[in-house]
Structures are given as C-alpha cells and as structure tokens.
Amino acid sequence: GTMKVLRGPKNVLVERTLTSSGVFLLQMGWGDLGALGEPSKETPNLDQMAAEGMLFLDFYTASPLCSPSRAALLTGRLPVRNGFYTTNGHARNAYTPQDIVGGIPDSELLLPELLKKAGYTNKIIGKWHLGHRPQFHPLRHGFDEWFGSPNCHFGPYDSSERPNIPVYRDWDMAGRYYEDFKIDLKTGEANLTQLYLQEALDFISKQQASQQPFFLYWAIDATHAPVYASKQFLGTSQRGLYGDAVREIDDSVGKILKHLQQLGISENTFVFFTSDNGAALISAPKQGGSNGPFLCGKQTTFEGGMREPAIAWWPGHIPAGGVSHQLGSVMDLFSTSLSLAGLQPPSDRQIDGIDLLPVILQGKLIDRPIFYYRGNELMAVRAGLYKAHYWTWSNSWEEHSKGIDFCPGQSVAGVTTHTQEEHTYLPLLFHLGRDPGEKYPLSFASEEYQQAVEHISGLVQQHKATLVPGQPQLNVCDQAVMNWAPPGCEKLGKCLKAPESDPKKCSWPH
C-alpha cells in the first residue's frame, strides 16, 4: 500500500527507485539530547534533526547491553532468539569481548543480506560487535564495506597477554587501536570520529554518483568508555570529555545530513538516530551520559537502561516537528528498512520488529508490547503506559561493594535490588506516565493493578508459548580466539602468535 508512494523518485537530480537508509547507532542516554532536557543543551544538530523529523519518546533497545542490541537491530529479532545471550548464569548480560567464541549464526538473516536483493550497497562504519572470528565477518553477513572494529576500543593491551583491537577496512585489518589508531587515554584525544565521518561522507557521495540505493550503518563508539574526541572538540563542552564526544558526534550527524541535502538525496534517504543501550552511569561523571528522569542505566532493565533517544528524519515525507509515543524498538529498524526497500521480512522465523512507516508517515499508533530481557530472562514487559517487572536486579552485593554501581545516587526500596528478586506471581507494576522514574509501584490491591497485570500476563504467556530460544552464542570464551592475527595482518607485520586453545565458560558477573 504505502510503498507505491514511497518508491517513486522524489528528486529529479537523482532518479532512484529505492529509498536509502541510514542508521546512526551510538551509546547515548535518553537524556543526552538538548531536545530531551540535557541542561547544557549542546546537541544543536540532533535537536534540529528532531525538529525536522519525528522524535520518538518511547523507543527502546532490545537489551541493556551493546552486542545483543546490535544483533537485534540487524536481525529484527530478540537476542534470546538470535543467540546473543548467555545461559552461564541467570539473567546475565553478555557481549562480545575478544575472547568470545560465538558470534552471529549463519542461520540468522541480517538486514544488509536482505537489502542486497533490492540492489542496495551496504556499509558498516564503526563497531560491528557481532563476533570477530572469520565466519562472523560483516562482509560475510551482507555488508559490502566496513571501516571499523569488531570489538569495543578497550585498551591499550599488552600484545603478549592480549592484542589491541584491530580496525578493519573491508576484509582486512587496517591497523590496531592505540598502535595505528591512537587514543590518548590521558587527554581523551582521538581523531576517530573524524575518520568515521569522512568514511560516511565519501560512501554517500560514491553511492549518489553511482545512483545506487544504500544502507549505511554508522555505529561509532566515541561515547563508549574510554570516551574520546578530536582535538578541535576537546574542552568545548560544559559536560567534560563525555560532552566533548557528544558534541563531535552531534556535529558529525549534522554534516552527514547536510551532505545528503547538498547531494539532493535527502528526500530519498530515510535516516534514523538511536542508541544501543542507556547511558553507562558506571562511567559517570567523566565518561558517562544522562538518562534524564529515568531509573538507573546501562546493564539494567529499568528505563534508564533501555529507553533510548530516537529520531526519524526524511525530509519531504515526515512532517517536521513530529512527536510519537509509539512503543518502538531498534528491531523495528529492520522491518522498516525492508519496507522502505519494498521487501518483506522473512516468513520462516519470528520477527520482533514492526514496520514503523504507518507511524512515521500517517501518525498511527500500533499496539505492541516491549520485552525487557536481561540475558536469558524476561525481566519486564511494557504494554501501553504500564510496565510490569517480573524480576528486579541492578547488580550483586558483591559487585556493588566493589563500587560497581549501575544506579548511582538512586535507590528505590524493593526495586533497585542487589539480589535477583522474583516477582513472577505478583509483578511490580509501574505507570510510566505518572511515574517515569519507576519509583512508585502500584498497589497490588488496586483494580488498576489487576487489570493491567492481567493484560500484560496474557502477553507474557503468549510470548513464552511461542518462543524458540536460539543457540546461546555468548557462553564460551577462549584466549586463542582473540584478535592475534586478523586477516591482512601479514601485510602490516601485525600478526601475533595465538596461545593454545583453552575454552572456558565466560564469566558474566551482572
């Protein structure tokens, strides 16, 4: 229905039959945008993007941690289905450090694989995070180009114990973080965001010249600890180094959007900005962002861990200044991007994402729940304005006593618990309109509670009855699989000798 309208050429300068998609994915908190109340208000470009597009206020990631969220975005499926979770412990967050053995299974169909069928060229710039062993390489999973790294830019590492993380250009490594791609941990200086920006601009120019539709996944990592910014942005924010990084990202987003406009293809390019998890409050104040009025942050299934800033931008299609309360998810970017390309999502598996185009273009509201998973456990479910917690946990007393705090300065009795508390028979219920900060559980005796919980429990039953969990990918770690000798290392003289294989259960403390 809608697609006929969307697929016609929108700009005479560039006669394209398909709408390109760009996804900006960052680790930023809901409250990091000026438009969402960050008191320093230092994101003029993102604020402008929202003013020209549609701001989603109730948009979620699929996991309070990076790798599972990214896998969910690219597969349109919950991590518990696509394998990006662990069964080593109950309700544990897991991701893809460089000693992880698993990665994205070949059986999963990724967005770029599907978009290829419609003639798209697909590029990932930044952090892949879906596994770094050869079979998990993004160019084996639908991407045509890559500039970035497979893992987080932690380091610097001692090569004999642990290699520095490689940065790839397409199939081969182009160097390593700290060695060839410098990050000064003392000053926070690194020019990486500028490199990633230039990659994006060049890719878009090339695609415009060849008149090919494209999918650009700009998944940069400057706001992930260790936070960094280019020299020209250092010290420019009221917010310290984290704010400098946000300013540089904001500036880069502005430049990318302007580039689309200058090339005359903005009306053929659907762009979405969001985040893979809430701000990591554990890194605050120097390296952590803001989750605004929400409870806790990254690693938790409270709103601060999973509600994300989200902006859809598509001049000429999305009415400027729109605001939506649609419950949205990063998984919807899978279905929406397919829809823009005139493709159907795969029908042989459960897809959790929904097509947001009716929301974005016609202002519709689609009734759907949000599932808040932590590893292998469904911790909470939101339907409408109600959120039911079936399990509560921030982290363990043991970790907390070491100063690891996912809810600094926040403490809600019986909610931000340091033991895993089961509420499956009597879930804690919050009304997120009256109480966005999840501080006041509704009375179990109230009619409001009973009606809402009955409804949500029905959704849970339905969800669990049809759930086929994927083979867990994040259970086994092995020092031998680290980035000792990535492809292309010989040319650079950067190959290191791997130790003997010694597979172990990965330890996931929270």
Added chain:
Amino acid sequence: GTMKVLRGPKNVLVERTLTSSGVFLLQMGWGDLGALGEPSKETPNLDQMAAEGMLFLDFYTASPLCSPSRAALLTGRLPVRNGFYTTNGHARNAYTPQDIVGGIPDSELLLPELLKKAGYTNKIIGKWHLGHRPQFHPLRHGFDEWFGSPNCHFGPYDSSERPNIPVYRDWDMAGRYYEDFKIDLKTGEANLTQLYLQEALDFISKQQASQQPFFLYWAIDATHAPVYASKQFLGTSQRGLYGDAVREIDDSVGKILKHLQQLGISENTFVFFTSDNGAALISAPKQGGSNGPFLCGKQTTFEGGMREPAIAWWPGHIPAGGVSHQLGSVMDLFSTSLSLAGLQPPSDRQIDGIDLLPVILQGKLIDRPIFYYRGNELMAVRAGLYKAHYWTWSNSWEEHSKGIDFCPGQSVAGVTTHTQEEHTYLPLLFHLGRDPGEKYPLSFASEEYQQAVEHISGLVQQHKATLVPGQPQLNVCDQAVMNWAPPGCEKLGKCLKAPESDPKKCSWPH
C-alpha cells in the same frame, strides 16, 4: 542606553511608550516542560513560547519554598533581606500559612509600587502569599487589582477550627475555597484555572483599550497540592492529575500569548514564565511534578529544589529559539521589569536582582553568583558551573521516618543527609556541567577544587560582610490572625468569630 530602543512604540495599532510585563509564576519543576525532557511532552504552548523566545537553562528561584520566593521576586531581594524567613530554627523553610502573624514589611518596595510611577496598572491573579493580614494586602503594596487568594488553597477546613481560605476580588473577599470556589478533592476537579485565565484575558483587553502599560502577575496554583484541573482537562494527560493541571496551565499560557498577539500588543509586552520552587516530590506520583535530571525537590537547596524552568518571550525583540546559560534568578524579574519601564531600582538598599535585558537582547553573559538559602542559612553558592555546599540537609530522620521524603528514590551518600551537615571549612563542590545531578563531589585535593572553592569563598565573604538581615517575618503564629473575617465577609455572610489571640513560635520542621 538600551532603553531608548525599547521604549519607542513598536506597533502602530497601539501607540504605547512603555513595555508591559507579564510574569507567569507557578509551582512547576524544571523537568515538567516537554522542551526540557518531560517524557510525555504535553506542553506544546510552553514549548512554543520557548521556541519563539529565550529558554533559560540555569535559572533559579530565591528559596526552595513558595512565600519567600514570591517575596524575592516582587522585592528583587533575597528573603533573608526582605524578612521572608524564620529564625525559630537553623536553616528552616518557612512560609505564610494562615496563622502566620508576619508579612511583607511596609519598608519593602515592591515592583508594582515602583511601576506605578511609570503609569503602570498592576494586577495580581492567583496566590499572593506575602501575608494575609490587612496591612499586607496586595493593594496596599502597589497592586491595583487582585483576583485570587492570600494563602495556599489547602482545605477544606472546618470553620470552627480553621476557616477556609478566602478568594479576593480587589479589596474584599469574593468567597472561600471549597465553599464558593469548589475544589473536588476526590476527582481533582476545579474550574479555577479557567477563572484565572479569563481574569487575565479581560485585564489585558481592558489595558489595551485604555492604552495603559500594565504589569500582570499571573500566579496561579493548580499544580500545587491539592492539584486540580477543569473538567475538560481531567484525564487528558498521560501523567495523571498533575499532568492534567499542567496541560490546563499550558493551554492557558498559550491563550494569553495568543490574546496579546491578537490585540497587536505582543511586541509591547515582555512575558516571563517561571516557577517559585522545584517540583514537590513529596506529592509524587499523583500530585508531584518532575525536576528532570536534578537532585531532590522543593524544600531542598539541591538543584531540584531551586533550578526552575524559565522562558522570556517578547516577539520582535528576542530572537526566536534563543537559549541562555546566564545564571538567572526570579529576583531579576524585578530589575528587568523596572528597566523595561525606564525606571531605576531603589538605591537605598541592596538589590539582588540584575537587569537581564543585555542577556536577552544582546546575548551577553553577566558574571554573578547564585545564593541558595534555606531560611536563615546560606546553604550553597553557585558561580559559573561550580556549586559549593556549605551545609547539606534534606530533612530530619524523624520526619523522614514518617515518610516525608524530599528526595524519593534518590540517595547520595554524604549529600542528601538527614542531619544538618556543616561543610563550611571544606565545602562539598560539584561541577554542574559534568554532574548536574550533584552525585560526585570533587576531590578536596584537586587543583580544580581548590581554585573553585577559593573563588566561591571570596564571594561568600563579600556577601556576608555586607548582609543586613531583615526583621524575620515568619517566626510567630497565632490562630487569631487566621482568615476568620476577611474584609467584605459581612456582605457575604461569611464572617467567622476569631478565637483569642495566642501567639506562639511557629513550628518549622524542615
């Protein structure tokens, strides 16, 4: 200098030589505005006001409580100077319940008194709160018209024990809350905001017709517990009753601004929106608002208690969409309104407010500190982005154990203390850019700490050396002074017999 530009007639329809002023003063939290990140985003008119005017992100009230803030706004002076504080206890918040004996001293010069000299007609709509005994009547202190109440709309009271609060029209009472001006405490229904809106529209029309400059102080109380809204707004907010009240206020502000535009006098009318204290979290979730990312709320000298939403609006003068980080204060509305009228502030006394016109019209930043008082104690001082706490206190253990919590869900060790903690020799220092939530005191040993504290301590010394405290007005309570027989009660048959005088020290628990 500036005034010559400002005072010329701006609109041919209404040849006026002076710019009128409107001040909206409400109890709303910083985070209650959609433009400041309230997740329901239900304030389209206030957001539009900000988009057309200037949004102040670092604007403060003069006290974490209502009466002292209002006295400060109208006198341009800190409560400790104008008498709106108590010495009954250390660092206690006090206000003007109906058994208070004190009120605004005759020696204080109020903004409307001064504006009269420039030919202004002055009206207060809503809560006066500067004393309810005859000598404190607003029409004795410069206002020409009044529709509203002297005290908070608490009730309903039993007349034999405590009379319901009167609502005045000018000199005389027009009835009482709950009796003649209904508030349904069960449903939250009351049409008072509509009455206050109509009063404002009528007053503006009348002034426009007579071509007289005016000062309108619209100080309504729908968001103060007991929160209320008109029938047409009940149940319309995602946020519950508090949100309904906010929506009605937002709608009313929009109507008043539109009225100014339709009358052709918007370019001759300077309008400012702000709040007298942070959201009262004690009333959450049903009747409390949001202080966004800030710590605690009303009653405290943390940011949540005193940082306020603030918007200046003056089409044709203020560039649309402006944002300012000027440290501002409600006391500045005194000096700024005088400046707009071509008047000088009184020179025989210390004025704490500053003229914001250079900030608003020329984008200047004026270096000035913010003093955070709680009663008779200077609790904290902000200069630039640094805030030093000389005392910390939320409330007493005794009160807290009764469930009175000014920081629900928040707890910062050593900061949100339940005993009054003195830090005068080694103040707790926060950087509000990196840490707007006041969670991470800077290390005492750091150079940054030492430089900032040295600077702030100099400001404190200077402030204290010249401080002449006013006679405290909020020390004595007496049941005989309650609103038993307000002027005009005879005509309405609403006079009640006062009990014998029994003056006592008022009890101020926090």
